[in-house]
Amino acid sequence: MTLVNTSVHNPWRDPVRLWSFFGLFSYFLIPWQGLEYGVFDATPDEFFVAYGWSSINSSTIALAAFIACLIRPWHSWQKAPIIDGTISAFAGVAIFFVATVTKEPLGYGAALQIFALGGILSMALARRGFIQGDPFMTGSVLFIIVAIAIFVFFPVSTVFSKVLFAKDGSFTPDLFFDNLFSFGIGRTVWNSLRMALTVGVATTILGLTFSLFVTRVTKRFHGAIRIFSILPIITPPFVIGLSLILIFGRNGSVNDVLLMLFGDGGIFIGAGQDGWFERSPYIYGFWGIFLAQTLSFTPISFMLLVGMVSSINPALEEASLTMRSSDWQTFRYVTIPLLRPGIANAFLLAVIASLADFGNPLVLGGDYDVLATEIYFSIVGAQLDYPRAATLGIILLFFSLVSFTIQRQWIGKKSYVTVTGKGVGGTFQALPRGIVWGCTIIVVIWVIFTTMLYGSILLGGFVVNWGADYTLTLSHYEELWTRGFGYGAWPSFLTTLGFAAVGAPLTAMVGLLIAYVTTRKQFFGRNVVDFGAMICFAIPGTVIGISYVIAFNTAPILMTGSAVIIVISFVFRNMPVGIRTGISALAQIDPSLEEASLTQRASSIRTIFSIVLPLMRPALISAMVFSFVKSMTTVSAIIFLVTADTQVATTYILGRVEDGDYGQSISYGSVLIVSMLAVIILIDKLVGKSRTERTKV
């Protein structure tokens, strides 16, 4: 192992000093404390008080640390990094401790200066040989660990402590077991599991089908299929539920048509005759949720699998066929096994997503109770019961932990590398006929189904009242969009766009960075990082929301009511998809490509930007697109976090749904759908196709 050469000719250009200078700079310029009324509305007095130098407070610790590291009398000592590291680590911990005691809300200045302290610490650690002496990677790992600790473990543990401690603070573990064995929980758990496994199987099969179809069967409908498969995730959860009711409800279109054809005196029955069709019962319950979740999560599987399917090296299939296996054998024993990590990931994600899904069971669940809605109703229902909510949350977490472990074991340690530095030749071979036909039929059914669904959403916004009054009207749209930017749907719409636009690149970058360090680098706490990120995905948004409110409503990290907390909740909730996509993509890229770059003395930053990122472009794009649309359609995680100034589209729609205003909800929904579709197409056009993506010519 060689240490990276960090000795610089001019000692004042040592990175530690540069970081210290940066820290001092922000100490004097940027307010240390958070401003109660925001940067733009604060008075000069409030600004003055918020500056670290206006009084002695926690920022004085940072000041001392920076001055020490800038003067650095120990610069030429052999053990200088140990001193740097100790000072910065100690300062960071001390700041949090002092701020907690004195109840100082930390603001932008504090964030920047803690970042600078992190810079010094990673420099020091790298000089001691941490992660092959690579300061950038060390810094990234440090950043990830701190971020996950603050924004995942800390809030989640706050909520779970509710079940372990009684109101007066005494330790009461028996409360958990009381709740665990209390009445009705067993059935809820079984309901959730049954749903998750069924949905997992269905979405994985469908996702694989679509991936095969668009890459291997035909390229003709590529664009249309892509749009159709993406539609369900760009649709706010309530809207899918509502349109399913409009179509399959007892009074919905399907029932109406069937009744007209086969009901009493129907067209195929004859006037006056008894028909053999009666209104089918209710869609609410298992099948309603199943349908809605399958529609919502299939695109996730599709996005995960399509990158994988299109970057399989055709030479492997060619080799199999050359050695006289049949096309079925090739498909079964070469293609599918190569897709195993993708399939496992897709299944796992669908299971976890189904367990945590909240919007669909809320609208369509009827009395089919699942864990996620039960948690929600334990908090906001007829009885506020944190211990029960926390108990259910722990059960849910347990199951996602189990699926996480299973998935890890299953992928195993086999090599799935198909993108190597070696030249690749060949084109894709035809799939077995049966597969081609199967894919085509499923895709056609899906297309018809989705057309109906979205047709009803679009039309629903233009009729007075679906189910009662089908007169065409524009009033829903006028009410929402023509009363000026300060009224109707505009404020929430623009706010949502802003949040999603900031959140998406952050999510993708953090997610892929985590994927990179956890798959490519060995360091202490690797699995903890991976697991922490998974927790965010596994826990239902409502619990995340309430835990953020409880954890971040007091100093030192006071963020409730701000826009930042909403963006952060987006980032940490959607990040797992970025990580999973990244891991799948990285599993296919031969590490020797990066090693080649590193041995030629390119820095790790340069390697990432010129080798890894270009190869991972499809993954990067799909992670970004996914987190953008996901942010725009999230509701459960932020329902407790929004305020009047940070109202977002989904909470606005939920309000309309609760008021029974289906017309306005659905018309807002269609505007959201159309605008997100536009964004996706735009991104596709701008970023273009990656060179690693190969489709049948």
Add this chain to the structure above:
Amino acid sequence: MHKYFKYGVVVAAAAIAGSFNPSTTNAAGRLAIYCSMQGDWCQLASERFGKQFDVKVSMTRNGSGSTYAKILAEKDNPKGDIWYGGTLDPHSQAGVNDLLVSYKSPLLSEIGKPYQNPATSQKNHSTGIYVGILGFSVNTEMLKQAGLAMPKCWADLTKPEFKGHVQVASPQSSGTAYTATATFAQLWGEDKAFDYFKSLHKNISQYTKSGSAPGKNAARGEVMIGIGFLHDHAKEKAKGFPIELVAPCEGTGYEIGGMSIIKGARNLDNAKKFVDWALSKEGQEVAAEVSAFQVPTNVNADVPKEAIRLENVKLINYDFIVYGSEEKRKGLIDRWVKEVKPLER
């Protein structure tokens, strides 16, 4: 307008910087409302009050359960000033848990006696701003198709011909359904109430999560009979759905919409001003403008013609103090979960 200018440019970075910390306010001349009524009502009332008193109002709408959870979570550093609307019970619990401020508005004299200080704590934490009557709605088209007679009483709903045709929310998740449970308990005594629930259970098609869902489902023909608050149903009816509202013959319970000032409110004076305004005749008549058909508690306020008038209904003497308490509540809900929910249908 200027407030949304920065969003208009969609320079999202600015949006974030602009509100890193709690929303943009200068303590004087501001009011943060947590509102638990229908959205347009909240919106209109906030606009009206803000304009009239030159106060910059920020309003957050959330169900009463969510709002209670939020206020409880924020108790060390309250962000809201006033909790406007929503069923009384969570207000009561908030009062008992010391999350509210006592305030006796000078306008209390105009408010009906039972609604002046209805909350469990009995410390003038909350005031009633409207009354909503429990009942059920019948989809007349479905009733005609099935050739059944119009149900008029609670007892009618347990008749075998209505099997699979009745919906009510689950008391576990809905305050509306809890009001129904408490109403039955006060009508007939607890044991008989559960006997009634057990026989009603055979006719239930599904227990919904939300209290307003059965009414909406009845309006849209998803189910024939929906139990819930009649003002919700009146709104559906006004939209043109074929339903008829029934205030049951045995007598029925009702909900009070609460209004409370949150403890630690940063704009206490404005919050008091708001309470006075919301109790006044004009403050209460806002409801009818957004077709909210609850009955106003101010005796001088006009009752909308779509609303069920209190004098035409046999109301029980609903005991909000006993049935609003946490123990009673938990007891009744647990009993429902154990005795009624698992039964075969």
